[in-house]
Amino acid sequence: MYYGRGGYYGKRGRWLTGLAAVFLGIIFFSGWLLVHNFKHFGNLFQVISLVRSQYLYETESTLLVDGAIKGIVDALGDPYSVYLEPKTYTQLQDQIRGTFGGLGILVGIKDDFLTVARTYSGTPAHKAGIITGDIITRIGDRDAKGIDLDTAVQLMRGPVGTKVNLTLLRPGEKEPFTVPLTREEISVPTVEGKLLPDNLGYIVISQFSEKTPDELQKLLGDLKKQGLKGILLDLRDNPGGELQSVVKVSGNFIPRGPAVYIEYRGGRTEMLPAGGNNLELPLVVLVNGGSASAAEILAGAIKDTGSGTLVGQKTFGKGVVQTVFELDNGAGVKLTTARYLTPGKHDINKKGIVPDVTVSRGEKPGTPDEQFNRGLEVLKSKVGGKAA
Numbered sequence: 001m002y003y004g005r006g007g008y009y010g011k012r013g014r015w016l017t018g019l020a021a022v023f024l025g026i027i028f029f030s031g032w033l034l035v036h037n038f039k040h041f042g043n044l045f046q047v048i049s050l051v052r053s054q055y056l057y058e059t060e061s062t063l064l065v066d067g068a069i070k071g072i073v074d075a076l077g078d079p080y081s082v083y084l085e086p087k088t089y090t091q092l093q094d095q096i097r098g099t100f101g102g103l104g105i106l107v108g109i110k111d112d113f114l115t116v117a118r119t120y121s122g123t124p125a126h127k128a129g130i131i132t133g134d135i136i137t138r139i140g141d142r143d144a145k146g147i148d149l150d151t152a153v154q155l156m157r158g159p160v161g162t163k164v165n166l167t168l169l170r171p172g173e174k175e176p177f178t179v180p181l182t183r184e185e186i187s188v189p190t191v192e193g194k195l196l197p198d199n200l201g202y203i204v205i206s207q208f209s210e211k212t213p214d215e216l217q218k219l220l221g222d223l224k225k226q227g228l229k230g231i232l233l234d235l236r237d238n239p240g241g242e243l244q245s246v247v248k249v250s251g252n253f254i255p256r257g258p259a260v261y262i263e264y265r266g267g268r269t270e271m272l273p274a275g276g277n278n279l280e281l282p283l284v285v286l287v288n289g290g291s292a293s294a295a296e297i298l299a300g301a302i303k304d305t306g307s308g309t310l311v312g313q314k315t316f317g318k319g320v321v322q323t324v325f326e327l328d329n330g331a332g333v334k335l336t337t338a339r340y341l342t343p344g345k346h347d348i349n350k351k352g353i354v355p356d357v358t359v360s361r362g363e364k365p366g367t368p369d370e371q372f373n374r375g376l377e378v379l380k381s382k383v384g385g386k387a388a
Helices: 005-010 012-036 038-054 061-074 086-097 149-156 212-225 243-250 294-304 370-382
Strands: 082-084 099-102 105-110 113-119 135-139 163-169 177-182 184-187 191-196 200-205 230-234 257-264 269-274 283-287 309-312 320-326 332-341
Touching: 038 061, 061 082, 061 332, 082 086, 082 149, 086 149, 086 320, 086 332, 105 149, 135 149, 149 163, 191 212, 200 212, 200 370, 212 243, 230 370, 243 257, 243 269, 243 294, 257 294, 283 294, 283 370, 294 309, 309 370
Parallel strands: 200 230, 230 283, 283 309
Antiparallel strands: 082 332, 099 184, 105 113, 113 135, 135 163, 163 177, 191 200, 257 269, 257 332, 320 332
16 A cells, blocks of 8 residues: 555545545546446456356355456466466565475476476485476376466475476487476575686576575675686576566676666666676676576676677577566466667567577587587687687
């Protein structure tokens, strides 16, 4: 509510006036709907009435309302706009914070299939032998083809100690296999890294959560103490995450100035600046078709500002921003509310970012990581070392 406790009691007249205005607005909007969409609006109430009076089984009104809300959002035809039931909404908040109960899998959508982007060491998925690239065909009894990420995450998460079966298809194999898993409390590190020979840092950012900027600062501090001379930043299969997180992270890799432009409905544009301490070190960034959303914001900013060299394959091409709105019953709705543009004002939605150096990645487990090798070669040339 707009007013706090003092406003409610101390400015009662203004509050009542505002409340009356809200009701008038609702009445006006409802009247507009009735005038312009009379038949469709009437059909909605007629169907609800028919279900309540004629349907064989008694149905809760809340179920019908939830279904109507979900239908409104689904009618947009936008894969990124989703109605989040209370349980799903809570899980999404946990994911943004970086701590949740689940299986230890980071997933993305690839060619309409739910695909494992990575598993985290020590988690149920890792211990069960699930690997990057595995296609999840079923979650329990639910067919996973065409499933949206929020629903998939909801099905895989649950109370600690409960079980769920995942059916997977491994690339190169013909028959799927089923893995029984027991959910555990998961605290996912979003930043990992180490110092390679020649004082070159290898940093992996797997997603952008509220914890990511602090995790990155800690790792960079450790690497700098060891004599860091250049960075190989791995954004492959990073599905994105929280917008403010990637803006904060960008300050480590690009000069002060625009990190991203956010363009809202009606043409209003907002510039989000990069700040902080630009490392000004030789930088190579690994990207692929699984690098999406916030990962593309960072990759695009690095490319447009000339702060580093992108190596790998064209990125996913998700250049739109979602806002999560909390509803009164503990549910939420995630809507596409803006598009983002790179510092050079490039719209990459459904286009992706083409790397400076295109390199394919070996698809089969155990094959050399050609993207990593080529990225390291480019980085060594930047710092004056010998080519790998």
